[in-house]
Amino acid sequence: MKIPYKKAVEIIEKDNAEFNLHMLHSGFLFEGDFPFRMSKIINKVTLWPPVDIHPSAKVGAGTMIGRYTNICGDSVIGKNCRLQGFCYIPDCVEIGNRVFIGPGVIFTNVKYPKIRGNMMKHRDGKIIIHDDVNIGAGAVIGPNVEIASGVTIGMGAVVTKSITEKNCVYIGIPSKKMGAKNAA
Numbered sequence: 001m002k003i004p005y006k007k008a009v010e011i012i013e014k015d016n017a018e019f020n021l022h023m024l025h026s027g028f029l030f031e032g033d034f035p036f037r038m039s040k041i042i043n044k045v046t047l048w049p050p051v052d053i054h055p056s057a058k059v060g061a062g063t064m065i066g067r068y069t070n071i072c073g074d075s076v077i078g079k080n081c082r083l084q085g086f087c088y089i090p091d092c093v094e095i096g097n098r099v100f101i102g103p104g105v106i107f108t109n110v111k112y113p114k115i116r117g118n119m120m121k122h123r124d125g126k127i128i129i130h131d132d133v134n135i136g137a138g139a140v141i142g143p144n145v146e147i148a149s150g151v152t153i154g155m156g157a158v159v160t161k162s163i164t165e166k167n168c169v170y171i172g173i174p175s176k177k178m179g180a181k182n183a184a
Contacts, residue, residue: 048085060097078131093127102137102155109143152181 044061052070053059059071060079067085071077075089078097083089087101090109095101111124125144129135133147136155141147146162153159154171163170169178 066103084137092125093129095129096131096133096149098132099129100134102135102139104138105135105141106139107141111143150181154178 045059046064048065048067050068051065053065054071054073054075056073057071057075057077059065059077060081062080063077063083064081065071065083066087069083069085069087069089071083071089072091072093074091075093075095077083077089077095078099080097081095081099081101083101084103084105086104088106088108089095090107092109093107107127109124109127127141127143128146129141130147130149130151132150133153134151135141135153136157138156139153140158141153142158142160144162145159146164147153147159148164148166148168150167151163151165152169153175154169156173157171157175158173159170159175161174163175163177165177167181169181170176171178
């Protein structure tokens with residue numbers, strides 16, 4: 001049975017209930033017009049539908065999630081983050097507070113995908129992004145990578161190794177340190 005989108009949002013806001021964002025914003029449950037051009041604040045998270053967020057993912061208050069962003073299960077997004085449109089965040093990604101993720105950023109937890117067997121067993125490692133990190137448009141963050149606080153990743157960069165030094169700028173394929181950020 002389908003229900004109008006507005007009615008579903010009213011139910012969620014009234015009850016402040018746990019809900020399946022994937023089902024809410026993919027439109028599977030609704031009839032009538034789907035509001036592609038409006039943002040919606042649900043549980044203090046601003047969504048620009050359609051978005052796909054797995055029910056086991058955790059998203060902090062004050063975070064904004066852009067259109068066509070996919071956040072898979074067991075991922076954690078901190079408070080006051082900005083995820084622009086067309087981002088992909090797989091299982092086992094932890095993102096700190098006040099992180100900016102530009103449009104089309106891809107996180108991947110598998111370096112060499114396997115066709116056969118259980119894909120969950122083939123994950124290469126967790127991805128951890130600490131607080132106050134900025135990631136430019138189109139960057140790719142590989143598996144088993146940790147990025148220190150205050151780091152900036154340039155657009156189109158491919159990060160294949162952990163970045164442990166704080167407040168640095170990394171660019172290129174593979175990413176290399178360009179320098180330190182100014183404290184000003």
